Amino acid sequence: MNTESTPAPDFGLSLDQCWTLLETEVVGRIALIVDGHPEIFPVNFALERRSIVFRTAGGSKLWAAMTAKPVAFEIDGYDAHEQQAWSVVARGEAQLIESQQEKDAVDQQLLEPWQPGDKDYYVRLAPKAMTGRRFKVNRPDMWATRLSDPRRASFE
Template sequence: MNTETTPAPDFGLSLDQCWVLLDTEVVGRIALIIDGHPEIFPVNFVLDRRSIVFRTAGGSKLWAAMTAKPVAFEIDGYDSHEQAAWSVVARGEVQLIESQEEKEAVDARLLEPWQPGDKDFYVRLAPKALTGRRFKVIKPDLWSTRLADPRRASFE
């Protein structure tokens, strides 16, 4: 059997594994429906009490928090040592954090905006669904794989 063309096994991640991976990252993408269209925004975030928290200015992300529309949040990565890719997706509704005590607790986790400007609104996503997967990647064809492909470092 030719292992180069056989699909790599896909391993579902447990809830705990998903939370561990979320805790290793600082930037994710939040997906919102705005005016009937999907929009995706990068956000830096922290975990607080089994929820994902980010800060924002007024605008689309804040609007989503105030209208209680469903959102998705995603992170992914590649482990060159294990030659495996992974992805974690959280789904649910976001809410505005209004309590100063909760804001201070999040600030203590070092949630500092990356983009300049006022990011005075704190938004919390307490996932109703949290899923993840990990899979081995196939060996790249070094002649036709882009130089920026992180798999190249594993096999060169």
């Protein structure tokens, strides 16, 4: 008897499907290199002209934008109804938005910082590459799965 489990199929997402999923979220993670090592920061974001925009104060995220280092941006989620998880990753270079006209266009997307304090710098990531995937998740073991695991919701 074969006891090995068959891996769940992994479905690659089209570019349009990736953008659609990005439109459904408001928080993602920006990954960049700081002092020679990777750092990941949660940011709330908006989409404007097929780019990802966030606001920040001075610091590591702004530094990455100023030095045009490559960055990655990631969101993920879980659809309890379909019992599928998904992930989207965008890669490119971050750029500081300096034009007031461009800042006004971003403000029309209602991008308001969540964290208190001045977030006067607007940063844009126009992805040079974007990938996404969706996959069916394993049915949870109801006795051994944490109560906070979102997979439980579709079986309870």
